[in-house]
Amino acid sequence: MTQEHATPEAPQVTVRGTGRLEVDPELARISVTVSVRGTDRSATLAELTRRNARVLDLVKALGGAVEKLETGGFSISPELGKRGRGERVRAHAGRVRLTVELTDFTVLGDLVTRLGDLELTRVEGPWWALRPDSPVHAEARRLAVTEAVRQARAYAEALGTSLSALLELSDAGSPEAMGAGHPALHMRRVSYTAEETEGMPPLDLEPQRQTVTAEVVARFTMRPPAL
Template identity: 30%
Template structure:
């Protein structure tokens, strides 16, 4: 029996309801202990900001090492890296304000996410199947045939491709100490996330 194979794409947009931020603080000292002591003092005002409701520290990593100038040791460096998840996006402005005020060495974010993309995925799946069917009906009509029953449906492009979420707009700050950006100048509005589903379908062709 003749058949036609088509690919369908479904895309659904949702407003992000979760954000993730990466931030690093770095200090120097003549010894490792001195570098760590300076780092501890520097992040003393940061930790309380990370204990707010709706804020979760996903990763907290300390790195301490010596600096070298050729074969000569030239002091030590201490770094604290955080990955912070914000489930209450209304608290994002104040959290970033607190982090920037503490003069981080590097701040990257927010990266926008969805807490639960199940509904969006299901809707995108329906759109992908409808798209594949519309294409198949077009080919059937072009051949003077009728579209028969579905033989096979594969998630993705028949090559293991599945669901993707496009996270929109991230920002980064690595400016000079003491010169933080103005928070009201940053676009911190929750962005749209596109959930994309692809499928490959095989349909029977009827005379």
């Protein structure tokens, strides 16, 4: 499409509009890594299966609060001894990594506390985010367009004229949620007795506000001003 050129009869103005919103997150994501180590391969695999099932049970017990539960990786590998001429397996190490997404943040602290107290279980997160199809993104674009029109009208009014037509509207960048990629908690296993764990209060985790921005570039024609 050939771009229209400005003329004295149809002067043009090009502006950039930005929409910015600060909203509560819609998702909280945590990463759970379950580890096990033993001298017998079959026993190690069986123990890894048991610990993984324990994690799954804790997560699935939350029902509709869980948006997504995925196994991101599984491994079981031998550890070789350093002494001797031949290769000798001295132990087997197993690991399962899971990703959990929650929509109900009221259960997050309790879940993280329970997972963090499981044997050889590493918990990382939460990472706060918005859903990809969140209406917040559309609202940010709407605000960006509104701001572009406001700026263009302000320029036209400064010249004593008004806008006549929109020639072009382009997205200067997809709406971006800032703050979603930084973990607010990095928790490792802490040792407690069974009695102490039973009465532990859940961690108090405050959701991280998300700043969503969108930018558009708009080009308008104006009615000829009387200069």
